[in-house]
Amino acid sequence: MNWVWVNLDLVAGRTLDHLVLTVPPIILTFLIAVPLGTIAHRYRATRGVILTAGGLLYAVPSLPLFIMLPAIVGTSIRSPLNLIIALTLYGIALMVRVVADALASVDTGVRQSAIGVGFSPGSVFWRVDLPLAGPVLLAGMRVVAVSTVSLATVGAVIGVQSLGSLFTDGFQRGIQEEIVAGIVATVLLAVLFDAALVGLGRLLMPWQRVQAGGSAVTRARETA
Amino acid sequence: MNFFIAAIAWLFDPAHYTGAGSIPSRLLEHLGFTLVTLVFASVIAIPAGYYIGHTGRGRRVAILLSGGLRALPTLGLLTLVGLWVGIGLEAPYVALTILAIPPILAGAYTGFEAIDRATIDAATAMGMSGGQVVRKVEMPLGLPLLIGGLRSATLQVVATATLAAYIADVGLGRPVFEGLKTNNYDEMLAGSILVILLALVLEGIFALATRLALRVVPTASGLQPDLTR
Amino acid sequence: DPIKGDTAPSSSGDTTTLVVGSQDYYSNEIVAEIYAQALENNGYNVERDFRIGVREVYLPDLEAGKIDVFPEYTGSLLQALDKNAKGGTKEEVHDALADAVPDTLRVLDAAGASDQNSWTVTEDFAKKYNLTDLASLKNVTEPITVGGNSELQTRPYGPKALKEKYGIDIAGFTPVEDSGGPLTVKALVDGDIQLANIYTADPNIKSNHLVALKDPDGLFFPDNIVPVVSKKVDDKAIDILNTISGALGEGELVDLNSESVNDKKQADVIASEWLKEKNLF
């Protein structure tokens, strides 16, 4: 414990590095996965392709991806950008399926009746599909956030500074406190992101509070 | 693109097919390591998941615990346990078993929970004992979701087993690390390609298994537990 | 090649900003930090690009002038630059290195402190087979497994060289990626490996009663710490770095490393305390 107090600035610095590495992928994931997932949901023909591609992408191990990506997109192997792209790809791989499933889980009765009373196609998407898919989307984003935070530590192996650097450095110097501090900080950061997302969900989906959690939501969260 | 050509050349270099650390032996090590890890994780997670799914007890704890386990960085665990027990396979087994537990656990209990309550009620009403309900109803009907959980655990373990080479002379992570440390990009890329191929093959096998399981349970259509891992 | 980083802070025309780099190794980072603080205390702007990785990763950046100051090890760097280099005394190696570096780089004065590669065994193992130097490894009747970082396999002093120079047969290689750190030591003590590549400045040698075998045939080159600098480094800065090398005497590095490993201090703290203690800048 003493180590942590003495080296608080180091932990803080690595945490900051970690934030820089993980916040952009989480946001980018959402911005890219929602349209992609919507396309997969809307057009049967694209569904197979998009979802399979996502599944396969997720099968690519992180370390090799960090290594291969530079050869493909031309970044440098040590560049944080490389890591951000890789983490975003993982996020998308995970999230497109959730988006497609979430949209599919929207009660057709509610959709049909909205169309029936005169919602235009745009209104149906923005005012019905998206909010009703919200809880499942949120569940998916929570998983994305946690796994992004956890995955980013692997970057330390190829020399991208993050909380993972506390593992490699502590390992070299044989300082267990440093490794434990890294693990705890990673988990805390994940919990923090998770709580932030839950809070955001509460704010954006006030109706959720009055109803027992839908089964699709709990399922999405737990099987993740 | 020429990186890939060089990597493929590395892959087809006959020199890499003999002796210790040859491609086939690395592949087998990787596969073996993955399977053993899955067995460890299954032995822990499936009974626990079945218990939770059948009784509905301990669910909150399980959710919290899986969430926490999922946030645990594998690299951190690997190095920490490595410092305790030294080099060799113990630390990778511990770290990766922990990684594999949450999806299998979730697959096991959501598999039970997704079963129509009425089906279980009817089985009970007919006079099945608790054990019979588990064996004859819940286990077969929960199978597709369990397979889904195993599938996502497998993918994660195959992928992450690369890191085991950080403290053990095992698996396809070896060429990756060796290439990384010796500036041999071809070797690194070749190792990566092998891991990805292995992951894809296993994914294919699971897709097949899921289809077979769905044949056993014709109504459990489209159950996809692995929307996230 | 993607390994060639493009992220090293690029030096602008402003000569007062210097980029100091370090390997992905805590001991090297301490020395780099000493350089950095000394330069800062003398009015230079310093950008730290530490923990870059192994030599293969940073050398291209160094040669390209993206890094201005880098703590190096004379023998290892010489062997990296010239595969056919011959060994010798520490002065000979230093001179050879000065010739071998590309024109874009300069090698300053070497420090007395060195961090030598060494082949190390446990005290018990040494006693059992009566080991003193590498040649005596022939006495060993059991298979010898070597442990060390991946890159050790391709180094000119690696298992292959042991066979060539001393005729020692190595049964196997176990990779341990902590640069001769605690895990390697533990593996050695546990008997998982019999021979490990551990740096002579590693405080673990002392605390774990390890024996670094002598190297009469010069398998390892002397590895004195030496600043390698770019053209951007002016005379004043060179003076500063040479002063540090002068103060960094034999054995100093073991103490510095011990502060990191045993006292668990951070590099910047160790560096500033050392500078204060030596009354430098």
Next chain:
Amino acid sequence: MIEFRHVTKRFPGGTVAVEDFSLVLPSRKTTVFAGSSGSGKTTLLRMINRMVDPTEGSIEIDGVDVATVDPVKLRRSIGYVMQSSGLLPHRTVVDNVATVPLLRRVPRRQARTDALALLDTVGLDRALADRYPSQLSGGQQQRVGVARGLAVDPNILLMDEPFGAVDPIVRSELQQELLRLKRELHKTIVFVTHDVEEAFLLGDQVVILREGGRVAQVGSPAEILARPADDFVARFVGADRGRRALHVVTQDGAELLMDSEGRVAGVLGHGKPGTGEQPR
């Protein structure tokens, strides 16, 4: 007046949901489509507001072919009510009722005032206005659905099994409420159900449908009951099993009406046929 002219609907899969269907639905009357599952009732209803477009034939509302009207505009001029699930779960009751007026850019404040008034119309307490649908009972949800259908004051109200999901006592209350609305509002109502009793209670004109939207019989409840067109209709309305063939049996001093299976259908009275007033 709504007129179906030789309407056929073939779905992409090949199912012919409706085949060569022609019918006139008189204004300000209630027409009920009754038939078993899959007989094309919903499809017929949805062709009126263009949620489904016919493959062949045309539908006219007061002489205007609906195919020539912008579907979104058309739908906003027609009320639509369906089984419970139709409310937006993420909007409060009053917002649900006011959605379409708001889409039509009625000012917020006025839309809300109108919506509250509509809650009165359908017999809902205004105190429920700020609840979410999930906080209401099934019957209350259905009332909100009806209020929403009425929100744009449409001439036509389409109702697709609106009371199918609630329990029998509540259902009967909702039916009475609808009878009251019918009398008060004089809308053209098209109502879908698979419950014969409900069809006979609510319909001025009842259309009994077979598979494929083929008309088995059209007429007033009395006409259909008195002279079922064929076996199918007889079976559907329950005449075949003698459920509608009643006899008088005196038991415990009361004159009971029994069907041919000995099941009691009612008690014989000697008053005038009812005027629709409830005798409470």
Next chain:
Amino acid sequence: MIEFRHVTKRFPGGTVAVEDFSLVLPSRKTTVFAGSSGSGKTTLLRMINRMVDPTEGSIEIDGVDVATVDPVKLRRSIGYVMQSSGLLPHRTVVDNVATVPLLRRVPRRQARTDALALLDTVGLDRALADRYPSQLSGGQQQRVGVARGLAVDPNILLMDEPFGAVDPIVRSELQQELLRLKRELHKTIVFVTHDVEEAFLLGDQVVILREGGRVAQVGSPAEILARPADDFVARFVGADRGRRALHVVTQDGAELLMDSEGRVAGVLGHGKPGTGEQPR
């Protein structure tokens, strides 16, 4: 004979589903529990085969307190049929029917033969024997459910809204089938429904339940209809709105029976009360 003695069921959450309920269900007769949602019908039914154990009071079957019988054994001696979803989706039709006999170690071959015979009994084509439940229509699934309930030749058959999920024509067919089985098999049947018509059609004894399993009225259909015990019963059976108060109206030469709202309920005939034979 099944006898409820002062039975109360309080669920862990605090809901009192059934309170101080006492009733005798005569052997070889059909007793129907009718009541709206949440009135405790299912709870009452499930206390008979110990799927739910009462908090207070006892239930006796032919004088034996069920609490003293091993629940698994008890359930294997009582047939149970519920809404469609109860079949095992991963077993074929014939395996579903044979489940309990197999659990009781009846030899495979014989269990199968018996199961096929039961398919005949419930009017199902043997050709369907090797299909999975999902490959059957809702009505066919219900027949399989009934066959399964009969598989151990139980004296008691519990049926929980067995026809709630099928469409009206099929429902009416299933009801007729059940009436036939009643006549042929002479089982003690306990039937739950919230449809009054169904209750009156099938029940020898009908129990109208209020909230909390409180008995509003018990009696034969005729008794209940002739003299509803109170407003609640009157409303429930539809007597209050005059739906059961019928008058004769002559129209187009037929004597129609109309209720007080002008809805046609039937046609007056002058034959004898039916014997239950179908006039087809």
